[in-house]
Each structure stands twice: as C-alpha cells, then as structure tokens.
Amino acid sequence: MVLVISLLLLWVLTMVAVSAMLLTATDLKISGNTYFRAQALEGSERARQLAVQAVEVYLQIGSNWTPGLLSRVNALGLEVVDNNRNLGVGRSPLDRSAATCVVDLTYTENQGAAHTFQPNDIEAALCVIRRGARVSSGAGAAVAEGYGGLGVGVAGGGGALYLSMISRAAGVGGSRAVTGSDYRHVITR
Numbered sequence: 001m002v003l004v005i006s007l008l009l010l011w012v013l014t015m016v017a018v019s020a021m022l023l024t025a026t027d028l029k030i031s032g033n034t035y036f037r038a039q040a041l042e043g044s045e046r047a048r049q050l051a052v053q054a055v056e057v058y059l060q061i062g063s064n065w066t067p068g069l070l071s072r073v074n075a076l077g078l079e080v081v082d083n084n085r086n087l088g089v090g091r092s093p094l095d096r097s098a099a100t101c102v103v104d105l106t107y108t109e110n111q112g113a114a115h116t117f118q119p120n121d122i123e124a125a126l127c128v129i130r131r132g133a134r135v136s137s138g139a140g141a142a143v144a145e146g147y148g149g150l151g152v153g154v155a156g157g158g159g160a161l162y163l164s165m166i167s168r169a170a171g172v173g174g175s176r177a178v179t180g181s182d183y184r185h186v187i188t189r
Contacts, residue, residue, distance in 0.1 A: 036175035043122030044169035044177040047107035050076045051126045051165050052183060054105060059161065059185050078105045078126070101127030101166050124169040131162040131182070161185040 054073045061069050065080060073080060081103050105126040166180040 033173065033175070036172045037177065040122060040169045040171035040175040041177040041179070043107075043109050043171060044124055044167045044179040046109065047078075047105075047122075047124035047126055047169060048165050048167035048179050048181060050078055050107060051105055051128065051167065052181075054078050055128060055163065055165070055183065055185070073105070077109070078107050080105060101129065104128045107167075122169055122171045124167050127166045127168075129164045129166070131164055133159060133161045133187075135159040159187045161187060 054076055057069060057072050058065075070080060103125040105128075107122075107124040107126065109122040109124075161184070163183045163185065164180060165183055166178065169177045169179075171177075
C-alpha cells in the first residue's frame with residue numbers, strides 16, 4: 001500500500017514538473033517573440049526617421065538624384081532603389097496601403113559585422129507618397145489674387161508640400177512592423 005501511494009505521489013510530482021517546464025518554454029517563446037517584434041518596430045521607426053532626413057536633403061537640393069545627394073543619403077544608411085524616379089511622385093494620394101506602395105528607399109541595420117547580413121539584422125523598405133501642395137496664405141499667389149491680410153509683407157512667398165512616409169521592416173524570426181507618418185515640408189523663397 002505504501003508503495004502504491006509513493007508511486008502515485010511520484011507520478012503527480014512528475015506531472016507538475018513537466019507542466020512547469022512546458023509553461024516556462026512557452027513563456028520564453030512569448031517573451032522572445034515580443035522582443036523580436038519590438039526590435040522590428042524600432043527598426044521601422046528608425047528607418048522612417050532617417051527617410052525624413054533624406055527627404056529634407058532631397059527637397060533642399062532640388063528634387064533630383066545627383067551623385068552628391070546620393071552620397072548624403074547613403075551616409076544616413078539608406079539606399080535609393082531607383083535614382084531615375086522622382087521621390088513620391090506618380091502615386092495615388094489615396095493609397096495608404098503599406099502592401100502596395102512602391103519602394104523608394106531601403107535600410108539595413110547591421111547588428112553583427114559590417115557589410116554582411118546577419119540573421120538578427122533589420123531590413124526596412126520605405127515608400128514616400130506625395131499628398132499634395134498648398135500655397136501659404138500671404139504668399140505670392142495669394143497676394144496676386146488680392147489677399148491683403150496679415151503676413152503680406154512678411155510672407156512674400158512660400159507654401160507646403162505634404163508627403164506620407166510608410167516604412168515596412170522585417171526582423172528576426174519573421175517579425176514584421178509597419179509604421180507611417182504624414183510629413184509637411186515648408187517651402188520658403
């Protein structure tokens with residue numbers, strides 16, 4: 001009788017230990033996937049912030065991919081996909097889908113050795129979509145139309161160009177993240 005109770009108690013303890021091991025393994029997978037997802041999200045955000053800097057340089061220099069501009073964009077860690085295409089032009093302003101956007105810039109964040117792709121690197125594809133442009137009130141076109149309100153003397157010209165930027169990142173273990181933002185570039189002359 002004591003032997004049967006001992007074996008039963010040993011079996012119960014074994015089942016508790018096996019359950020604890022399975023729960024620990026599951027928790028480890030969940031925390032790992034959460035970390036990988038956060039890493040992909042951070043990579044997507046970082047790539048999008050670098051794209052904002054690249055767009056600023058692109059618009060200040062004159063909206064053409066010159067060798068000097070390409071080197072400045074590459075120094076940010078970005079690669080231009082097609083330097084014969086204007087950035088953000090020729091797309092539908094209503095299309096906000098990250099799945100169908102045309103990739104303008106790419107970004108690779110090396111976690112390991114430089115210039116070699118490691119399994120824990122982050123890759124991001126960036127799309128820039130032109131949403132439209134607007135002349136500032138008090139600007140030259142508004143003054144020509146008869147505007148005489150505040151800012152006539154101060155704002156003799158200018159406007160704003162509106163862009164949307166979408167970043168799709170892929171990281172370790174198939175983790176993916178998509179971030180986007182609207183961007184306004186103020187034009188002054």
